[in-house]
Amino acid sequence: GQNIDQPTEMTATEGAIVQINCTYQTSGFNGLFWYQQHAGEAPTFLSYNVLDGLEEKGRFSSFLSRSKGYSYLLLKELQMKDSASYLCAPVDSNYQLIWGAGTKLIIKP
Amino acid sequence: IAGITQAPTSQILAAGRRMTLRCTQDMRHNAMYWYRQDLGLGLRLIHYSNTAGTTGKGEVPDGYSVSRANTDDFPLTLASAVPSQTSVYFCASSEEDRVTGELFFGEGSRLTVL
Numbered sequence: 001g002q003n004i005d006q007p008t009e010m011t012a013t014e015g016a017i018v019q020i021n022c023t024y025q026t027s028g029f030n031g032l033f034w035y036q037q038h039a040g041e042a043p044t045f046l047s048y049n050v051l052d053g054l055e056e057k058g059r060f061s062s063f064l065s066r067s068k069g070y071s072y073l074l075l076k077e078l079q080m081k082d083s084a085s086y087l088c089a090p091v092d093s094n095y096q097l098i099w100g101a102g103t104k105l106i107i108k109p
Numbered sequence: 110i111a112g113i114t115q116a117p118t119s120q121i122l123a124a125g126r127r128m129t130l131r132c133t134q135d136m137r138h139n140a141m142y143w144y145r146q147d148l149g150l151g152l153r154l155i156h157y158s159n160t161a162g163t164t165g166k167g168e169v170p171d172g173y174s175v176s177r178a179n180t181d182d183f184p185l186t187l188a189s190a191v192p193s194q195t196s197v198y199f200c201a202s203s204e205e206d207r208v209t210g211e212l213f214f215g216e217g218s219r220l221t222v223l
Contacts, residue, residue, distance in 0.1 A: 041216070042215060043199070043214050097212070
């Protein structure tokens with residue numbers, strides 16, 4: 001079956017760095033998305049990785065290792081507004097997103 | 110402002126009633142999707158449409174139906190609502206049916222079935 005595993009909740013301090021890991025097993029693979037979702041709001045796009053390696057976009061970076069079925073989202077210089085859930089979603093062989101349950105990130109002052 | 114509009118934002122519904130959640134996009138995207146989001150679970154695909162005139166079943170289609178008469182509109186209908194359909198429903202769209210680009214989401218419709 002298809003499976004996505006990411007921590008349920010993480011806590012970090014304002015100004016620090018946090019890494020949110022995601023491991024996945026899917027039937028086929030056509031890239032992996034990370035989305036941010038604030039409480040009570042819609043998910044918003046953060047990144048899409050299709051090749052191995054690190055992609056940096058401002059304070060956020062996303063890493064992919066296809067051979068290990070592993071990705072992480074790295075958030076630097078954390079701000080209070082980064083408190084949200086972070087959703088990992090690989091794309092399977094049918095080009096459908098398989099969504100993880102999300103990691104709730106709590107930022108403390 | 111371009112994007113996806115969902116209605117209603119929130120609704121309380123008696124079990125057995127029929128309900129249609131509306132979704133309209135103005136980005137001329139080919140593909141549209143309906144997801145439900147429940148606490149502790151990932152987004153689950155209910156139905157999708159790759160282009161106007163076509164629809165397909167997702168992971169959890171039972172009890173739901175959709176139509177795609179034109180590019181912009183993708184309504185989701187619950188023919189006879191049951192309490193297990195209490196959830197937050199998100200409509201989304203993407204430019205192409207093969208999702209290799211950003212998925213755009215509506216603000217969600219919170220449905221409570223009593």
